[in-house]
Amino acid sequence: MTAARRLIVIEDDAVFARTLARSFERRGYDVVAIPGPAALDETLAALRPDHAVVDLRLGNASGLTCVERLHAFDPAMRIVVLTGFASIATAVEAVKLGATNYLSKPANSDDIEAAFQATTEGDASVDVVAAPTSLRTLEMEHIHQTLADCDFNVSEAARRLGMHRRTLARKLGKRHL
Numbered sequence: 001m002t003a004a005r006r007l008i009v010i011e012d013d014a015v016f017a018r019t020l021a022r023s024f025e026r027r028g029y030d031v032v033a034i035p036g037p038a039a040l041d042e043t044l045a046a047l048r049p050d051h052a053v054v055d056l057r058l059g060n061a062s063g064l065t066c067v068e069r070l071h072a073f074d075p076a077m078r079i080v081v082l083t084g085f086a087s088i089a090t091a092v093e094a095v096k097l098g099a100t101n102y103l104s105k106p107a108n109s110d111d112i113e114a115a116f117q118a119t120t121e122g123d124a125s126v127d128v129v130a131a132p133t134s135l136r137t138l139e140m141e142h143i144h145q146t147l148a149d150c151d152f153n154v155s156e157a158a159r160r161l162g163m164h165r166r167t168l169a170r171k172l173g174k175r176h177l
Contacts, residue, residue, distance in 0.1 A: 008049040009033040010040070010066050011082075012058045020053065023109035035059075037066050044073050051116055054099075056083035056090055062152040064093055071098025080115045082107055085172070089145035143171065 007029040011017035017033040024031050032047050034040065036058045043049075052070050056063040063081060070079055079101075081094045086104040094102050101115035143161065150156040158168040 004028060004030045005051055006030045006047050006049040007032075007051040007053065008043055008047060008070075009053045010036065010058065010063065011053070011055045012036055013055070020109060020112075024112075027109070027113065036061050037069070040066060040069055044070075048074075050074070050077055052077055052079045053112055054079060054081050056081055056094070057085060064090070064097055064148075064152075067094055067099050068097045078116045080112050082112075085140070085144065087141040087144035089141060089148050093148050140171075143168070147172075 005028065007024050009017050009020050009024075009031060011020065011033060012035045014035065017035070021031040021033045029051065030047070032043055032049075034043055049070075052066075054063040054066045054070070058066070063083075067079055067081060070077055075098065077098075079099045081090075081099045081102045082105055083090065083102070084105040086102070091102045101118055103111055103115055143157070146160050147154070147157045150160065154168060154172070155165050158165040161168065
């Protein structure tokens with residue numbers, strides 16, 4: 001008999017976090033969901049998780065700081081980052097900080113479970129396809145790279161991008177699906 005897997009879900013959307021937690025409990029995980037980085041240290045000490053699901057955007061906080069702290073706590077932890085604001089820049093930063101996988105929302109528990117099981121080794125046989133990139137995607141990738149460069153300080157990112165802070169906040173608030 002194997003020990004239960006322990007999962008921490010760091011998600012600020014309470015309904016999604018609860019749904020995800022229930023789904024993983026049915027799969028045999030011990031699950032604790034927290035809304036952001038404030039309760040992370042206490043939860044790590046109590047749960048000692050071996051798996052984590054982290055939302056990239058946690059209100060005013062960045063999920064990347066959680067990824068960094070989770071990886072420092074246990075480098076072998078399987079960390080999956082979920083985001084509705086996927087970009088190459090944030091994916092690269094997440095992996096550099098210790099995430100084992102990065103998924104765009106909407107992602108379900110099957111997708112996350114597969115990401116946990118996926119090997120951390122790269123796959124050189126993956127087809128390299130030149131898919132055309134839309135202007136909107138290029139713009140959002142540039143914005144997210146600038147945000148990452150500014151440690152997710154929206155005002156500083158807006159200054160560097162040469163736009164008003166409210167304009168940047170509005171662009172970030174839109175769901176680009």
